[in-house]
Amino acid sequence: MAYRSSVDIHTEWDIVAARQLGRNEAKKVGFGTVDQARITTAISELARNIYLYAGAGKIEIERLNEGGLFGIAIIASDEGPGIPDVRKVMEDGYSTSGGLGAGMPGVKRLMDDFRVDTERGKGTKITAIKWLR
Amino acid sequence: MPQQTENEYKEILRQYLEDQSEQNLYMGEAFSRKLIERDISPEEVISIHKSALKDVLPGLPSKVWHSFDFLIEMMIRYGLALKEHQSLVKRQEEMQLEMEVAAKVQETLLKTKIPAVEGMDVGYVTVPSRIMSGDYIYFVGNDKDEAGVAVADVMGKGIPAALCMSMVKFGMDSVRHSAEGPSGVLSVINRIVEKSVNDSMFVTMMYGLYDAKNSTFSYASAGHEPALHYRASENRFVELDAKGLLLGVSQDARYEEGAIVLERGDFVAIMTDGVTEARTPEGFVEKETILEIISSVKDRPAQEMAEHVFAELDRMQGFRLQDDFSLVILKKE
Structure with missing residues (x-):
């Protein structure tokens, strides 16, 4: 059974709490400083998207162990408006030019696996995984 | 490979800290080109620097080491910006190529x-x-x-x-x-x-x-x-x-x-x-x-x-x- 913990996102300060949780878990898994910084940046980005676009949601962190392969999963979920055009959001230059920071392509680059499930009017769930090498 | 990169970096850094000569700096510049070729991101460079310094100058106060972690945090988005830039340049090259093909098609069409x-x-x-x-x-x-x-x-x-x-x-x-x-x-x-x-x-x-x-x-x-x-x-x-x-x-x-x-x-x-x-x-x-x-x-x-x-x-x-x-x-x- 994988270990999972979560932080609810309502205010900007909750982003800090989510980062803290992610960093602690990343350390436990054994990630080095650079990867810890990458994982927390990805959490920041996902948590900020929840805060800005959905208003509320949660960040869950799960430590993974798949047959001796260790890793960490960030699961960001909300019941916001959903992403109308995922393809566009995943394009380089789309969110950065609008001043939104690294955007979804950034999160994808910081992590190893990346998955978006979104439904208009229902919400969005983004799962991002990084494996320990 | 990362270990090798770290060792090379450590050597150049050690020499520079001893002599502070322009030649050392020139070697550093040449090495930075290698880092780019090896696709090593800015945050990794800081991390390499930190671990090299631990060998070259052990016994620094712990706050100095913390400051490097802070700097790594600073560099993550620069690393992302660089990656995005590289991918946009590649896309532009592809579009340029496509345009050239389209121009050829047009040329034939308008003959x-x-x-x-x-x-x-x-x-x-x-x-x-x-x-x-x-x-x-x-x-x-x-x-x-x-x-x-x-x-x-x-x-x-x-x-x-x-x-x-x-x-x-x-x-x-x-x-x-x-x-x-x-x-x-x-x-x-x-x-x-x-x-x-x-x-x-x-x-x-x-x-x-x-x-x-x-x-x-x-x-x-x-x-x-x-x-x-x-x-x-x-x-x-x-x-x-x-x-x-x-x-x-x-x-x-x-x-x-x-x-x-x-x-x-x-x-x-x-x-x-x-x-x-x-x-x-x-x-x-x-x-x-x-x-x-x-x-x-x-x-x-x-x-x-x-x-x-x-x-x-x-x-x-x-x-x-x-x-x-x-x-x-x-x-x-």
């Missing part, structure tokens, strides 16, 4: 053959200002005693103009030129353009038909730049214009038709506004200047004339065309 007509010397130049052209020259003829020429200018440049033009081309291919005559041809093309092009796109076109049996040149214009008729007997230019709306504006636009008789040594020059609105740093090139340039080569073959006018105007514009340039010369021998 036209000068018709051979008794007593008529024809020459032309058409040069796009960008990779794709919004100008179009189309010849048609029976290789005996009749030749038609169309010069069109799609408002706008680049890909949208090029797409619009391929439609004009297929329209031209389907018209019965000799039976319709200049105003008839424009009416047909107008209906095609009006039907299939969006409202913000307009095309101007001058269409001329030369009949060698009576040396008549008849013409019609859809809001196009007036053509020039050089009368050798009077040594002067007369503008050829005919009333008519731009193509694609209204389904039932009508096109006036004019006709002249060409004498020996006369020529007609049909052009786009890339010729008449040539711009130099000092402003537009005067119409008189353009007429002088054409006049100065009036005794040369039509092709040479067109090429000379282009070369002159290109030179005056500092070899950077502001607009697509097209010029057709029809010269009565």
